Amino acid sequence: MYYKTPNKVKLDLLASGSGMRQTLLILAHLYLSQHMILLLDEPDAHLEIIRQKNIYALINETAKKQQSQVIIASHSEVILEKAAQEDIIIAFVGSPHRMNQKDHVKRALDKIDFVDYYLASQKGWILYLEGETDLSILQSVAKKVNHEVVRFLEQAYVVYIKTDSPHDKINNHFLPIQKEALPDLLGILLIDNPPKSYPLDDKPYFRQLRWQRREIENYIAIPEVLLAYAGDNRDVMNNLLTRRLSLDALENVEDVWWHETKISDFLDRLFKDYFAELDSPNLIYKTNYHRLADYLTPEQIHPEIIEKLDAIYEVAQRAKPCE
Numbered sequence: 001m002y003y004k005t006p007n008k009v010k011l012d013l014l015a016s017g018s019g020m021r022q023t024l025l026i027l028a029h030l031y032l033s034q035h036m037i038l039l040l041d042e043p044d045a046h047l048e049i050i051r052q053k054n055i056y057a058l059i060n061e062t063a064k065k066q067q068s069q070v071i072i073a074s075h076s077e078v079i080l081e082k083a084a085q086e087d088i089i090i091a092f093v094g095s096p097h098r099m100n101q102k103d104h105v106k107r108a109l110d111k112i113d114f115v116d117y118y119l120a121s122q123k124g125w126i127l128y129l130e131g132e133t134d135l136s137i138l139q140s141v142a143k144k145v146n147h148e149v150v151r152f153l154e155q156a157y158v159v160y161i162k163t164d165s166p167h168d169k170i171n172n173h174f175l176p177i178q179k180e181a182l183p184d185l186l187g188i189l190l191i192d193n194p195p196k197s198y199p200l201d202d203k204p205y206f207r208q209l210r211w212q213r214r215e216i217e218n219y220i221a222i223p224e225v226l227l228a229y230a231g232d233n234r235d236v237m238n239n240l241l242t243r244r245l246s247l248d249a250l251e252n253v254e255d256v257w258w259h260e261t262k263i264s265d266f267l268d269r270l271f272k273d274y275f276a277e278l279d280s281p282n283l284i285y286k287t288n289y290h291r292l293a294d295y296l297t298p299e300q301i302h303p304e305i306i307e308k309l310d311a312i313y314e315v316a317q318r319a320k321p322c323e
Contacts, residue, residue: 019046023055030062030070037069044076052078060087080114091118112176116159120177123157124319125186127312128169131160134190134216136290138312141220141305144298149313156316161191167198174206188315190308192216207315212304218263219302220293222253226270228295236277240270264289 001013013021026043029036043059044052056072056079063070074080083089090096120126129135135158142150161169170189178185188207189200192215200208213219223241230237241250244266249257264286275282284291 026059027062030066030068034066040070040072042074043072044074044079049078052076053082056082077115084114112173117177117181119157120182120185121322124321125315126174127156127158128161128189129158130192133290137216137220137293140290140293141301142309147309149309152316184320186315186319188312207311209311213259214262215264217289218258219305220296221263221267223250224300225292225295229292233278237274240274
């Protein structure tokens with residue numbers, strides 16, 4: 001068997017990819033028969049994202065012409081998103097249930113991705129953080145103190161708010177899932193403490209917490225940790241800290257400077273000069289400031305970090321993930 005390309009090049013069908021051969025087989029069944037029920041197991045396999053959407057539409061269109069029904073099992077987010085708008089979805093999350101345009105879940109899918117609903121169902125809770133660095137720091141500290149939250153943080157469904165208003169994420173993400181799809185869903189929000197901060201509305205089903213200091217890095221980038229990071233070059237680091245910090249801030253990590261300063265900006269300048277004096281490329285930026293947490297000793301870990309880990313653990317423990 002042969003096929004021709006749009007440029008009229010004749011090619012052996014066996015030369016085609018597995019995705020194309022699989023699609024041709026499905027369409028052959030549909031074109032040769034009418035009034036049939038066709039069960040398809042992941043027809044999107046071996047296809048790139050654009051082709052997944054195209055093949056799904058082609059199978060649907062052909063089945064309607066042949067007055068046939070197609071039942072598809074799929075893990076493709078692309079197909080799930082498209083099916084949520086046009087067809088019937090049976091979700092095998094918890095008890096199998098139907099999702100369609102009249103269902104409340106469909107309304108939630110207008111605001112969020114299907115994968116968000118799926119992950120929220122699997123975990124039973126959502127952790128909202130400012131960025132990836134926050135999660136890495138929490139994981140590192142939790143491991144150092146052997147906190148029970150470690151196993152939850154490693155598998156948590158984490159959403160990064162990346163917005164000046166956390167309420168936008170709450171109203172446009174958590175509430176549509178919880179109110180219209182998963183009434184038992186729990187959430188916890190842990191954010192920075194900028195000078196002009198939004199008031200938080202802490203609730204049992206959605207804990208809303210804020211660091212007492214400016215940001216999470218304020219608890220880990222203390223002089224002892226920075227000197228430990230410098231290692232054999234601690235003299236260079238010590239000279240820089242002495243020039244940049246007041247005596248009170250240098251000797252007392254509870255000084256107001258450690259509460260109010262945007263420490264990530266301070267670290268940006270500090271490490272730029274530190275590596276310049278070493279005549280070396282800068283090896284640490286904001287995206288990997290979490291590495292500093294590895295140099296904390298258990299005695300240097302601030303009690304507030306433990307309190308926040310306790311709060312996350314309490315929410316994760318109460319969550320009811322789908323079995």
